[in-house]
Amino acid sequence: MAETATIPRPRREGRIRKLLERYPFLPALVIVAALLALNGFFSPASLSYRALTGLLSTYMALILLSIAQTYVVYAGDIDLSAGAILSLVNVAIIVLMERWGGGAGAVLLALAIGLLLGLACGLVNGLVVAALRLQAIVATFATSIFFTGLALYILPVAGTPAPAIFWRTYGGRLFGVPFVFYVLAALIVLITVMSRTRLVTQLLAVGDDQQAAYQSGLPVIPVRIKGYVLCGLFSALAAFCITGDTASGDPLVGGKMTLYSVAAVVLGGSALSGGWGTVVGSLLGALTIGLINSVVFFMGTPSEWQNFVQGLAILVVLMAGVLAGRRARP
Amino acid sequence: MSQVVSRFLSFIRQPIIAALVLIVLLLYLGQMLSPGFASGGQILRLLIVASLLGIIAAGQNVVILGGREGIDLSVGGVVSLSAIIAGNVMNGADSGILPAIAACLAAGGFFGLLNGLGVTLLRIPPLVMTLGMLGVLQGLLVVIRMGIPSGQAAPALSRFVTQPLAFGIPGIIWLWIAIGVLMALMLNRTVFGHRIYAIGSNEHAAYMAGVPVRLIRIALFMLSGMFAAIAGLCLLGYSGTSFANVGEQYMLPSIIAVVFGGTSLAGGKGGYTGTMAGAVLLVILQSILTTINIDESGRQMVFGATLLLLMMFYGRGRAMRA
Structure with a gap:
């Protein structure tokens, strides 16, 4: 911090505030670091390369x-159907890969169709919420029921295995480095590029003040639809990862994940009312949920208390996320 | 002539009228699909289920009316918790009913209080606060379940919910009607009710006019918890014994019932009478889908699509204007 020495020394609180404004995901990062330290304290092995990869x-x-x-x-807006889209894409690619023989070409083709499916689901949500002006919470809940029905139609019961080439790649290594690290690197590049696009700025503008955005000439409805399409695409990517991790199809696998995804967004300091937030924060928020679960396990909490302690810890960090996020907002 | 038509259309677009018309149409459709669907006994069974949903939706309704993105996602957890508390306190004995009611109301009120404190003092958005509370409640249910058996409903409670009480109508439906009347009186005739609308439509103006905004909002969340607790108690009477996460299936439907009843999720506008019609509509719809002979996947697709279609009919937002 050499350059700060030359300017008048700001008040301590002002400096923290500035830092928060510049890097709004800092509180989430601190929480993740603290949870990692706790994990290491209770079980040093949980910080091993292998455990972190897992x-x-x-x-x-x-x-x-x-x-x-x-x-x-x-x-x-909000999307309560994200988990259902994940389930739908999961079963769709599993069934397609199996039907087409499970070779490399079949896998790639199935993934492409999975992305298209995610896009289509996002488009449906966008049209229903933005174009038809239905209330996002209830409308995306209704579409989630529809998508779940579709997933059940494609694969009525959980179980069809993924082809070996798919989960071996996801769980394996490439040039000695676990594949998930490549996924993470690609993801970081992707969200960095995304954050510089006009679309993200437009989404934030619409969320900040929809009326003002409309009056200054932003195509509010198309922008919101594109937001849902983006959500559908990333949900499809999430489905690829869960398929790699569980190596099978399950029409209900994503149902419980929707509310966790909302919690992760809040943990990352983003405002649910829109107009303010970071994607990196949400990434850290999702990691926080994972780390809380593992800390509670490694602390030696009795098994019947684990869910309660997890729930309590998540409630506390949710509150912390909201309070810190509000402080950081300019 | 066209004036008559347009007047008729605006009449029918009122949420409660629309819901009632749809209820009649759905009953007719159900009767066509499977004769006996609209028989008296069957309608009573539908109303019992609808009253469970409707009582939860009463709490959801007041929280939503109170505005500031008011919503209560923890109701499902409170319903499950209340069912298991009631089962253990009464443990199959009629003498345990009163203590069970007290215990359930206290538990529901307590978690509602926590929600209300988080929303008002810490200014946590209701969606976040109640979502976090749902996680805590689900964890608490696991703790309770590992330690003690799920408990039994007292015979009198089961009779109250499933057997006719007066004029051939089960007690729970009378209870729901009473709640409906009390809610209408509270919302329209009491200072408290007017204040709910006041903070829901313009919180700042209400505050300036001397309305104790925080106290009222806390009270709304407590009411929501207590209504969910009553529903949990009745649910125990309905099923005889409580099972894991029995309340979760009511969480989002309770919001949909409120929306179908014409209450805006933005707050400050709507009422409970429409919500009651919305709850009946939702239950009839689900019931028709179980009577027609399609598999689960088709049922869910039709249900989701129908919900969207109904929302398009009413409950749409206003178009943007420059």
Whole structure:
């Protein structure tokens, strides 16, 4: 911090505030670091390379789903069907890969169709919420029922295995480095590029003040639709990760993940009312949920108390996320 | 002539009228699909289920009316918790009913209080606060379940919910009607009710006019917890014994019932009478889908699509204007 020495020394609180304004995901980062330290304290082995790889490959799907959720939250919307889209894409690619023989070509083709499916689901949500002006919470709940029905139609019961080439790649290594790290690196590049696009700025503008955005000539409805489409695409990516991790199809796998994705967005300091937030924060928020679960396990909490302690810890960090996020807002 | 038509259209677009018309149409459709669907006994069974949903939706309704993105996602957890508390306190004995009611109301009120404190003092958005509370409640349910059995409903409670009480109508439906009347009186005739609308439509103006905004909002969340607790108690009477996460399936439907009843999620506008019609509509719709012979996947797709279609009919937002 050499350059700060030359300017008048700001008040301590002002400096923290500035830092928060510049890097709004800092509180989430501190929480993640603290949880990592706690994990290491209770079980040093949980900080090993292998354990962290396992944590990342398990929670990569939630990370992606939380990022998906972030883009709609930017615009002040919410998507309660993100988990259902994940389930739908999961069963669709599993069934397609199996039907086409499970070779490399089949896998790639199935993934492409999975992305298209995610896009289509996002488009449906966008049309229903933005174009038809239905209330986002109830409308996306209705579409989630529809998507779940579709997933059940494609694969009525959980179980069809993924082709070996798919989960071996996801769980394996490339040039000696676990594959999930490549996924993480690609994801960071992707969200950095995304954050510089006009669309993200437009989403934030719509979320900040929809009326003002409309009056200054922003195409509010198309922007919100694009937000949902983006959410659908990232939910499809999340589905790829869960398919790699569980190596099978399950029409209900994403149902419980939707509310966790909303929680991760809040943990990351983004405002649910829209107009303010970071995708990196949501990534850290999803990791926080994963780390809380593992800390509670490694602390030696009696098994019947684990869910309660997890719930309590998540409630506390949710509050912390909201309070810190509010402080950081300019 | 066209004036008559347009007047008729605006009449029918009132949420409660629309819901009632749809209820009649759905009953007719159900009767066509499977004769006996609209028989008296069957309608009573539908109303019992609707009253469970409707009582939860009463709490949801007041929280939503109170505005500031008011919503209560923890109701599902409170319903489950209340069912298990009631089952253990009464443990199959009629003498345990009164203590069970007291215990359930206290638990529901307590978690509602926590929600209300978080929303008002810490200014946590209701969606976040109640979502976090739902996680805590679900964890608490696991703790309770590992330690003690799920408990039994007292015979009198089961009779109250499932057997006719007066004029051939079960007690729970009378209870729901009473709640409906009390809610209408509270919302329209009491200072408290007017203040709910006041903070829901313009919180700042209400504050300036001397309305104790925080106290009222806390009271709304407590009411929501207590209504969910009553529903949990009745649910125990309905099923005889409580099972894991029995309340979760009511969480989002309770919001949909409120929306179908014409209450705006933005707060300050709506009432409970419409919500009651919305709850009946939702239950009839689900019931028709179980009577027609399609598999689960088709049922869910039709249900989701129908919900969207109904929302398009009413409950749409206003178009943007420059």
